[in-house]
Each structure stands twice: as structure tokens, then as C-alpha cells.
Amino acid sequence: MEDSELDRVARIQADWRRERPDLDVSPQGVIGRLHRLADQLTGELRLVYARYGLSEGEFDVLCALRRAGEPYQRAPGELAAHTMVTTGAMTKRIDRLERAGLVTRRRSEDDQRGRIVALTAPGRELIDQAFTEHMRNERRLLDALTPAEAAALETLLTAWLSRMDHPRAADSD
Structure with a gap:
């Protein structure tokens, strides 16, 4: 996969794999994406509350x-x-x-x-x-x-x- 095709979490994981190959950074794939998604969803939900x-x-x-x-x-x-x-x-x-x-x-x-x-x-x-x-x-x-x-x-x-x-x-x- 080209670097431009990777999402932000995948790029962060790739960086960590390069810098810390001794660590399993696979949990970031789930946790990082859930965290980003939660932030985006919260922003979308708050738009309705604010109205x-x-x-x-x-x-x-x-x-x-x-x-x-x-x-x-x-x-x-x-x-x-x-x-x-x-x-x-x-x-x-x-x-x-x-x-x-x-x-x-x-x-x-x-x-x-x-x-x-x-x-x-x-x-x-x-x-x-x-x-x-x-x-x-x-x-x-x-x-x-x-x-x-x-x-x-x-x-x-x-x-x-x-x-x-x-x-x-x-x-x-």
C-alpha cells in the first residue's frame, strides 16, 4: 500500500513499527480508530444539541x-x-x-x-x-x-x- 493510501492510524503504526520494532502496535489499529471515530461522532451529535x-x-x-x-x-x-x-x-x-x-x-x-x-x-x-x-x-x-x-x-x-x-x-x- 502506498503511504498516501494509509489512513492516519496506519501511518502512526508504521512510524512506531519503524521506531519500535520490539513492540506490538497492532492494538492501535482498533483503539486509535475507535478514538478518532468517537471524536468525529461526538462532533456530529453535538451539532444537533446546539440547534x-x-x-x-x-x-x-x-x-x-x-x-x-x-x-x-x-x-x-x-x-x-x-x-x-x-x-x-x-x-x-x-x-x-x-x-x-x-x-x-x-x-x-x-x-x-x-x-x-x-x-x-x-x-x-x-x-x-x-x-x-x-x-x-x-x-x-x-x-x-x-x-x-x-x-x-x-x-x-x-x-x-x-x-x-x-x-x-x-x-x-
């Missing part, structure tokens, strides 16, 4: 509330768990969403010390529109693959992620 005046984190919060079903509410700790962010970061997101009129906060009826975050009607309308466009955007991005390629990739990524999330279970296989 709705949302950051990626705010979009995640609104989605977590919408997925909860009627009455579209969760405790802040539950939101943090459903979006994989710290409670401190969650507080900042909720503050901004509340100022924008997209969510409200109130005391929990079950525990007066606890709080509940709920979607407002404008928040639900916004996330329904944003999520619809988000799914169209994800479809557009995934359409670069054939259906069979997408299915195979999903299977591989699911297996890999499961093993990364649960390393002890994978060790016992």
Missing part, C-alpha cells in the same frame, strides 16, 4: 427525564446514575435547565429532605423535537455502514463493553 440550545450533558438529563415516563421525573441522584455523571455536575446541569424553564425542582412527597426534578411542558416539547432529530442524525451517521456491518459492529461492541464493564465475569469464561 436546541443544549449541551451534551443537558440533552442527556432531558432524555433521562423523558425516558422515565409519566410524570417525567426523577431524583437528582437517580438522574446522575442514568447519565453517568457526578451529582455535582448534575446540579449545574439542572440549575441551567431550570433557569431555561425546561425542568422544575420540588421536594419529594415521600421524603421531605429529598428533591425531585421534573420536565416542564416546554422541556418535554423541546426534548421530543431534539430527540427526533438526534435519531435522524444517528441514522444518517450509521448509514455509512451496511445493515450487516452495523449489526456485526453492535454485537462486537456490546461484547467488548460488557467485558470492560464486568472484567471478573469475563475472566471466568
